[in-house]
Amino acid sequence: MSKRVIMAAGNWKMNKTPSEAVEFVNSLKDRVAGSTAEVVVGVPFVCIPGVIEAVKGSNIKVAAQNVHWEPNGAYTGEVSCKMLKDLGVDYVIIGHSERREYFAETNEMINKKARAILDAGMTPIICCGESLTQREQGVTAEHVRYQIKVALLGLSAEEVSRIVIAYEPIWAIGTGKTATTEQAEEVCGIIRELLVELYGKDTAEKTRILYGGSVKADNAKELFAMPNIDGGLVGGASLKLDEFEKIVKHDA
Numbered sequence: 110m111s112k113r114v115i116m117a118a119g120n121w122k123m124n125k126t127p128s129e130a131v132e133f134v135n136s137l138k139d140r141v142a143g144s145t146a147e148v149v150v151g152v153p154f155v156c157i158p159g160v161i162e163a164v165k166g167s168n169i170k171v172a173a174q175n176v177h178w179e180p181n182g183a184y185t186g187e188v189s190c191k192m193l194k195d196l197g198v199d200y201v202i203i204g205h206s207e208r209r210e211y212f213a214e215t216n217e218m219i220n221k222k223a224r225a226i227l228d229a230g231m232t233p234i235i236c237c238g239e240s241l242t243q244r245e246q247g248v249t250a251e252h253v254r255y256q257i258k259v260a261l262l263g264l265s266a267e268e269v270s271r272i273v274i275a276y277e278p279i280w281a282i283g284t285g286k287t288a289t290t291e292q293a294e295e296v297c298g299i300i301r302e303l304l305v306e307l308y309g310k311d312t313a314e315k316t317r318i319l320y321g322g323s324v325k326a327d328n329a330k331e332l333f334a335m336p337n338i339d340g341g342l343v344g345g346a347s348l349k350l351d352e353f354e355k356i357v358k359h360d361a
């Protein structure tokens with residue numbers, strides 16, 4: 110079977126104002142037009158309306174960086190799936206290690222968010238990954254398998270075939286320290302093997318698994334060429350036009 114469509118997804122985190130965001134994607138859309146990779150920008154909530162308008166007619170899709178699982182109600186400061194869908198959002202990043210660490214996001218919450226995102230007709234990008242201590246203790250596989258197993262509880266095989274999983278070792282995020290290609294491939298392979306166990310080979314072959322953690326223009330090609338790595342979730346480098354363009358065109 111041929112490899113899945115590569116995804117280059119930017120995670121802007123808490124960066125860029127709405128006007129800076131529009132200026133950025135207006136330049137990006139010409140640079141990445143016709144790319145073989147699927148291009149996604151994960152922008153702050155307040156940037157979503159302007160960015161969606163700016164990317165109309167281009168091949169850039171928009172991701173939110175969080176969502177609440179309830180459809181509405183007394184949840185001050187939160188945003189629902191229906192609100193994001195109404196704006197035209199395609200993807201929602203959930204379970205990022207920064208949200209797990211600073212906002213106490215648990216695997217159970219991530220599971221509820223995944224359910225709600227799929228029900229609203231969007232696609233979750235579910236992040237997982239071990240800390241440096243866990244890697245040194247030799248529990249990376251157990252930890253990542255547990256995170257993904259709980260995140261996917263109750264999802265059908267068909268739904269799992271459409272979601273995106275991002276393996277992001279915490280020690281490689283924003284540190285400039287990329288996992289080696291072999292380390293990244295090994296854990297993405299472990300995740301795919303888990304999907305085979307839970308949902309069967311056909312489903313596991315369809316699910317996209319990204320690597321994230323200091324992906325840059327000069328390591329994207331090698332990483333994305335690995336059999337179990339279907340692209341990257343890119344933080345810092347996605348804020349720079351030249352860098353992100355090169356990551357999108359990794360195979361050019």
Ligand code: PEP
Pocket residue numbers: 120277281282283284285321322323324342343344345346
């Ligand atoms: C991320 O936050 O998802 C990420 C991978 O960040 P960076 O590329 O900056 O390490």
